[in-house]
Amino acid sequence: MSSSPATETRSMNMIQAINSALDVCMDRDPAITVMGEDVGYFGGVFKATEGLQKKYGKGRVFDTPINEGGIIGVAVGMSAYGLRPVPEIQFADYIYPGLDQLVSEAARLRYRSAGEFTAPITVRSPFGGGIFGGQTHSQSPEALFTHVAGIKTVIPSNPYDAKGLLVAAIEDNDPVIFFEPKRIYNGPFDGHYDRPVTPWAKHPQSQVPEGYYRIPLSQAAVVREGEAATMLAYGTMVHVALGVIEASGIDAEVIDLRTLWPVDIETIEASVKKTGRCIVVHEATRTGGFGAELSALVQERCFYHLEAPIERVTGWDTPYPHSLEWAYFPGPVRLTQALKRVIEA
Template sequence: MARDEQTIDKDSDGKGGDTATMPMTMIQALRSAMDVMMERDPNVVVYGQDVGYFGGVFRVTDGLQAKYGKSRVFDAPISEGGIVGTAVGMAAYGLRPVVEIQFADYFYPATDQIVSEAARLRYRSAGEFTSSMVIRMPCGGGIYGGQTHSQSPEAFFTHVCGLRTVMPSNPYDAKGLLIASIENDDPVIFLEPKRLYNGPFDGHHDRPVVPWSGHALGNVPTGYYKVDLDKAAIVRPGNDVTVLAYGTMVWVSEAAARESGVDAEVIDLRSIWPLDLDTIVNSVKKTGRCVIVHEATRTSGFGAELAALVQEHCFYQLEAPIERVTGWDTPYPHAQEWAYFPGPDRVAAALKRAMEGR
């Protein structure tokens, strides 16, 4: 399903978010999602480091405190464990906290609260309490942030039962997925690729930007709508090879397919876990080949899980080895950032190897 063909869930009064649209960056789309949900639901609160008066280090929450007050949008101490721990308590009480970890690299001090409390609360209380909370985290590189501001830790969260892990690739999905995440009764790790925050991206860091889906920035409904948390999107139909990607790597994969001439079907996972396995399996059975692309390091990256699932479900249809194109198995290399990233050239080479069956 193409980005601009997704179904919008309308309000009960029929006034859906599709009544008006406007060009938005991903930052603006995420802010709009929180604005819409804070207006609809007084139980939604937003907090984290510098998210109040300052509007967040990337200005995603800019203006929300002025609109909704300091009791609903506020700053937290530099304590990731405290931020997530208080969110667990708020969610158990009935609120819907949306908290920000300033960079995904900083989540480690909150690991015990995420794993032992948020992810397990529904199960350990036999459904009496839920962790209806969203943990937003800017992730990935591309801003020359070095080793402590550039990591892609999605594989860690997919290993934790009870968590949902989401990573949008465009403004439309970013808003719809965040709204769906806020309304979800289980904890959601919402990863936001920093390279996509401020505008269109064509897969190359040294090229002028190109429009998203034919629009200036990505036409996004100004009101309420949701994107299904359980559904991947086929962003580029094709017949020869399936490419599985998410976040920034969706654009890299599209560029590779376009420039290589390979008739590749590019699938944007959107929700990394739980996974839309049906869309993946149907595509690979059709194409007989699979290339997996992610920015995180290769060993034990989420691509390994994807490769295992494709092999389990599509073994007899595969006509070539499954390819993985990933970051290096090394601490994040600040001085070689753009060489570290999978680029269109590396992905195109993998597409050609898959087509040659070697």
């Protein structure tokens, strides 16, 4: 469900949808500013902010030094002053120098000031692998932020959701980490990594309204209904899950979490109680990953409905292996094996 007035649509990839969301929000609210490394004249390393500085000026779209702690720190100050900054961290791997500002300042500002100040900051950042970016351009640190009270964590899987969720994140009065799976910036794939990328133009969720609409945070989407098992995924892994189901012929249900935290546990619970089986898939390393939290939630709420142990299919517990990138991913082979295990249990 989304809050959306009637508006013309056009086919967009995820980059274009994100750019459109920023444009629509900045046009509606002069308090919104975009900041980060190369986001101005250059339009961002992936071109997500292209054209915004020319349209809104250097006072609202401006480049920063290579100083992630400074970028987030300045955003906290701007938000306390009444602005709505949207800082871009060029790659999620570089967000760690700003972690203290996010955890100790942004996440706590509303509480430590008894509501006098808020931190309406939306931190955008490309995350995950799939472009051969190596160890310092491919990490998936989402679990770190789901652990921090006061921060919301959002990861879209398609252009339509990317725009609607980003609009909602920017309008939210609390800090939001908005991770963008760069593997599918320009198009999804069919779940088999050795096949060409499918253009978004052929995907039903590429038709994106050009005007304003929003998708509420903390609302998952059932992207495929099924009876045999429930597959929980987000970002790139949604497309892997759908590809595996198509190839295997197993009638599994796929839930796209969209917002990791606060998570839509009601949708998850209803699905698992219906199917009796659950598989969690994410690209990040296994130990301490968000899949562990999902597994615990499902066990707590659905234990007496489960017909098989909960399966987790994830990245390996190792530093990101550049030369073995595709072996690291939870791909079709491992996910199909897990799906068959829970069905046969």
